[in-house]
Structures are given as structure tokens and as C-alpha cells.
Amino acid sequence: MCGSKDGDFVTPGDKIGVIEEYEPGFGTYASDGVVRSSLAGMVERDVKNHLAVVKPVKEPLLPRPKDVVYAVVSSLSDKLASVMIVSVGNRLLSDYLTGLIHIRSSSTSRVRTLRELFKPGDIVRCEVLTFKNGVYHLRTQGPGFGVIYAVCSLCGTPLVRARRGLKCPVCGNTERRKTTRDYGSVRLRWLI
Numbered sequence: 001m002c003g004s005k006d007g008d009f010v011t012p013g014d015k016i017g018v019i020e021e022y023e024p025g026f027g028t029y030a031s032d033g034v035v036r037s038s039l040a041g042m043v044e045r046d047v048k049n050h051l052a053v054v055k056p057v058k059e060p061l062l063p064r065p066k067d068v069v070y071a072v073v074s075s076l077s078d079k080l081a082s083v084m085i086v087s088v089g090n091r092l093l094s095d096y097l098t099g100l101i102h103i104r105s106s107s108t109s110r111v112r113t114l115r116e117l118f119k120p121g122d123i124v125r126c127e128v129l130t131f132k133n134g135v136y137h138l139r140t141q142g143p144g145f146g147v148i149y150a151v152c153s154l155c156g157t158p159l160v161r162a163r164r165g166l167k168c169p170v171c172g173n174t175e176r177r178k179t180t181r182d183y184g185s186v187r188l189r190w191l192i
């Protein structure tokens with residue numbers, strides 16, 4: 001009969017069936033009367049319509065240059081912010097990835113230290129610049145990028161936008177961040 005069952009994982013060249021049984025559908029080809037897989041994926045046989053297809057395996061979700069990602073600030077120095085990338089757009093990653101924001105890619109205005117812009121725990125929206133040495137290099141310049149969610153460093157309450165900077169609605173503490181224009185109104189499936 002055939003070399004693989006329905007739902008089996010196959011790789012290019014694997015035998016799926018014979019031409020008398022199945023017509024070669026998407027992801028397959030026929031050669032010498034044998035239907036084989038042309039890609040890596042899962043076999044699906046439609047017995048009624050005598051059709052065999054291979055559904056390609058989804059490639060893992062990874063950020064690419066120019067992608068918008070969301071990340072949590074994990075640590076800060078004057079020149080470098082280390083972040084954990086959590087999602088690409090609204091699509092949550094299965095595991096977080098390490099990202100870096102260098103001070104020169106952080107803001108269009110002059111800043112002395114990144115501590116003026118971020119605090120550990122902030123959620124930031126960034127654009128991916130490059131992937132180098134196992135790390136994503138990110139930027140937060142412009143009104144669309146920066147902190148979208150931050151909590152009060154005294155009491156942990158989410159900060160709200162105030163006339164100047166951010167304010168804690170509970171203890172009245174005011175703080176500064178490099179926020180996005182839509183700070184406080186971003187609804188991410190994984191965040192709320």
C-alpha cells in the first residue's frame with residue numbers, strides 16, 4: 001500500500017500513495033505512478049475524492065526587520081536597554097526573545113541616559129532594526145514607538161497620562177517616560 005498514514009509528518013520525496021488511489025493535490029507530485037510529498041508537512045487524504053495533499057508545517061513566528069514588536073524592559077544602563085520581546089504585533093511568541101535598544105535608536109530628542117525614557121517592567125512598542133549575534137536590535141524613535149504601559153514605581157498602579165508625563169491615580173506620584181502617542185489606550189490580547 002502506501003508509506004504514510006493520514007496525519008503523518010512527511011518530508012519531500014516521501015511516498016503518500018499510488019496514482020490509482022490518489023490524485024496528487026497541493027504539496028504533492030506524481031512520479032512513476034507514485035504520489036510523493038513535495039514539502040515538509042502533514043498528509044491529508046480525501047478518500048471520497050481520491051485526493052492527497054500535504055499541508056505545510058507552519059514556520060515558527062520570528063520578528064523580521066521593520067516588524068512592530070512588543071517587549072518588556074528588563075534592565076537598563078545609561079546607553080542600553082535590555083528587553084524581552086513578547087509578541088510580534090498582536091501575535092504572542094511561544095518564548096520570549098532578547099532585544100536591545102541603544103540610546104541612539106531610542107528617541108529623536110537628545111537624551112543623556114535611557115533612564116529618562118524607560119523603567120524596568122515598562123511595556124514598549126518597538127520596530128525591529130536588525131538581528132545580530134542572537135539579539136534583536138530595536139528602535140523606539142517617533143510618536144508611534146515607546147512605552148505603552150507603565151506602573152507606578154511606588155505603589156504598582158498603572159500610570160495614566162497627565163498634562164506633563166505620567167501620573168499615578170492612587171498615590172499621586174508623577175513619573176516620566178518616552179510614551180507613545182496612544183499610551184493608555186493600547187489593547188493587546190495578551191496584555192489585558
Ligand SMILES: [Zn+2]
Pocket residue numbers: 152153154155156157168169170171172173
Ligand atoms: Zn502610585
